[in-house]
Amino acid sequence: MGKKNKQTESKHLKRFHYTIDTAVDKPFNWQQMVRLMKFMKPYAKTLLPAAMIAMLISTAVRLVVPIIIGRLTIDHALANRDTGLLVQLVIFIGLLYLFNYIANMLRIRWVNQLGQNVIYDLRDSLFSHVQRLSHRFFDSKSAGSILVRILNDVNSLQELFTNGIINLLMDIVTLTGILVIMFILSPKLALAVMIILPIMFFISTKLRKNIRRSWQQVRIQQSRLNSHLNESIQGIRVTQSFSQEKENTEFFGGVNRDNFERWRIATKKSAMFRPFVEMSNAIGTAILIWYGSHLILTDPNMTTGIFVSFAFYLGMFWDPISRLGQAYNQLLMAMSSSERIFEFLDEQPNVKEREDATELKDIKGHIEFDQVKFSYDEDRIALHQISLEMKAGQTVALVGHTGSGKSTIANLISRFYDPTEGAVKVDGHNLRDVTLDSLRQNISVVLQDTFIFSGTIMENIRFGRPDATDEEVIEASKVVGAHDFILRLADGYETEVEERGNILSVGERQLLSFARALLANPRIIILDEATASIDTETEQKIQSALNRLLKGRTSIIIAHRLSTIREADHIIVLENGRIIEQGSHDVLMKHQGEYYDLVKAQFQMLGAS
Template sequence: MARNTFNVDEELETPFNLKHLKRLTVYIRPYKKKMILTVLIMLIASGANLIGPFIIKHAIDSEIPDKNITGLTLLSGVFLAALVISGICMKWRIRMMAEIGQSIIQNIRKDLFSHLQSLSFSFYDSRPHGKILVRVVNYVNSLSDLLSNGLIQLITDLFSLAVIFGFMLAIDVKLTLLTLAGFPVLAAVIFFIKTAQRKAWQTLSNKQSNMNAYIHESINGMKVTQAFTREQENKRIFHRVSTGYKQSWLKAMYVQFLLWPSIENISVLTVSVIYVFGIAWIGHSVTVGALIAFIGYIWMFWTPLANIGNFYNAIINAMAYLERIFEMMDEQPAVKDNPDGKVLKTIEGKVEFESVDFGYGEKEQVLKNVQFKADPGETVALVGATGSGKTTIVSLISRFYDCTLGRIKIDGTDIQGVTLSSLRKQMGVMLQDPFIFSGTIMENIRYGRLDATDEEVLEAAKAVQAHDFISGLQHGYYTEVNERGTRLSTGQRQLISFARALLADPKILILDEATSSIDTETELAIQKGLERLLAERTSFVIAHRLSTIQNADRILYIDDGRIVEEGTHEELIGKRGWYWKLYNSQRLPSETG
């Protein structure tokens, strides 16, 4: 991953693509009936609004000269009724479109979150989590105005333009043609602004993503920051990142607000021209009422045009977000079920590595021709220097990654030919970095087996010696812990994670440095509980402290991605090789002397 990823803008070279809008219609389609009803209601409201200038024309040209009080009263009643109808319809539109828009956003976010659950470890290894978070939250939220107002407003404005144009033609054809003279200028302005606006909003979304990534990283690493008194340097970096966001935002706003003043100025110029010619034609082909009504319709004519311009703005802005949302939805899991994948039936736990190679990248080969067998119920320990490939080996067993060459088989079945769910359900994994979720301790232990009873949870906790410290908490197993369990010690978090893995009652158990943060006294107590729990399952144990794996059935010494030694503790000590050197390096001087 690139250094300082919060400063690296995501490349997005895809041109304006209507396919993204077509994909958006998939989420709109379930609400088609409600939207059609809303459109019909808005058309009624639009018609009620547009009748106003025509009523005024009739009043000025006919009823007022004739001093027809009854006619004026009737026209006033019609005008008032039109305003009431318009108000009621607008209230309906706001309520319905807010509900529809938020439902669509919820569905998009649900699909995006569900897709994230299926993506492989390699996806999260190569991306800052803050940049993932900003797409799920901020980018989806940015579609709110487009979905809640834009689509219905666009249809209403197009209808309004057609009706207004009809009224204008009915009043005076020559004035209507003068009004249309501003159209070429408006088209030129929109074309000029289009490219600049899209680029500006793409840049803004990049800077927003960078800022979120840095904030997320800084919060996660706050303890390290304060321990190394790096606060001032972090403030300097954040100032640079946030300044980049501010400048991008100002530029995006500057470009966005060019459209509205352009439409406003064109409309004012057009109205001025109409006044000049209209006044000159009064008494010839234009009446006073007709001119006043026509001016009213001109202002109405440019308002929907301005709204359409705003909708265009919203589309341009939304494109920058839609591209990234759908880009993430289109991300394919590096590890996924084969089309003809079968469900792995209940296993005994025999594991075979056949000439397995693996690399995280084309030039980064981690495992080289790894071959070994683990029989059901056997405990296999993996030891070796940091970075030698131990964690990679156990990650391949669960298919968190797929091997580059070779095969991994469980009970004689190639794991790439079975479904991921049926494979992983039969495994218990305690990763090197124990993760505690927000919620109660009971919920955290039950995380991998939701149907477990409270008694089973307590039994698992007792087996790993976690029961005593949990019972000592204020609310025992129902004590609320926050994200990552920061109120618990590292050792306590590992014990809870250990209980979680054991409660799943897997046939294959993987412990990656499971006792690295547990004191020696607790470690000895855990060993007693593990004797029963490990007896009937195949177990893979990674440990730097060799005291924890001396009783393993077999020990594999891994060096530079290869198995260089294999045997029991006594056999490897007798060989006086790699393992013997490591063992002696951990013994006290009094033991070696």
């Protein structure tokens, strides 16, 4: 990559500082693997034992056939020219292979069912857990890095659960059976053939650390790749607006090349194991031919049949050894992925619900901040010892420059965060003492950037109250003025709005969010710059709808358009996380303080435009 591309990549890496994980060298964590295996527990009495029984039957058939061929067929039937016994043995071997075929077919079916069920449960548990995490978690993790864990990392465990575990057990049983049988048949020849094993074990052990770290790097690079893809697709309009397609493509090329290199290195290291096994097989075969021939000539206990059986078992021996190497690679990949999965599963919400938390019922909506201090991090204090009161049914407006603490207050009321010091109360209940569901079921939040889910208009409005009837959805839409534009759509309320509601204008999406909030029928409603994306004419049209939406509810309005809040019962002016003045519009205008200056400046801007 050229100098310019490197500079471009270096510059863009800064925006991914929160998504890049680091590889850590540590021993294979068997406790973590045991924890992963616990996801098989629900199937420990059904699919797992059935698959293991089928595996044992198949393995037993494979182990007994070489003895039948060597000891019975060659040393007895052929040596004694017993045609009848030979025919019987051929038929018996054929029946054993048929039995083996049926056992293998059932094993494959059952292990695939087992694996798919485990993957389903694991992904479901991970997604459910992530849904309950606090906003601080999502502040520090990109959407792409979360997607990697729920999709890629879980998918990487699929091969382990569908084939890896049962195959690993089958290969261990096979190897153990082969070793036992070989030593029973001829201890001398078995020792001679197995002399290569200690050397093989020593060298393969040296490869483990490098292979495991390589697969860690693969997962990390995939996280970066997915993070960039997610950001690029979400921000495509901004990219095209600033004509940065070329720069974005160059950066993606760098990330994509890194991903390719990590995969190439990991597969290269993993691929070293099989040729090494094949070389060991060649050495073992040479020893078998040389020393086996010597024993046939010198040892009366060594027969041609035993030699042939040994040849079969030696051929069978190295395949499981090779597969064990592949299984170890699978375990390394699984551990790399499971580390990242359990990192999320072990993540605890910063906003924790107490075991004895009470449910909020029939609340009035009285809100109180008692000496509340809040910091997003140690270096950034968002609120300084705030004390305020919002009476039930009152409309309270929060005014101030960007970063003054308006949205922080709204976030604390919804308990997306807990205060660093002090307490936030609703109807006298400290929010730390109530259940999150009962609190948030009484609160509706309408944001400036309205999120519309894939699905129909009807489903999006009903999102906050799934049991609402179609008539209630339509009534809520009429109240906020969304009904008319919905009817003009191709399929009305059944129109599919696509991802993020791209077929709708910004104002139409905002009207849907008002309808969604009204349908939920909350006691507390928060409008966080909710009308900022709506033109003045549309805002005037829905002003009566807003009055209907806010009527009888405790309402918190955050808005830069002061025309939106002049009718509020109480206005709180914030600056740098402190309340500098508060009162009604008329009182604050008479005071001629910060609020007066804001109103004056805004009217001057309108006059200039």
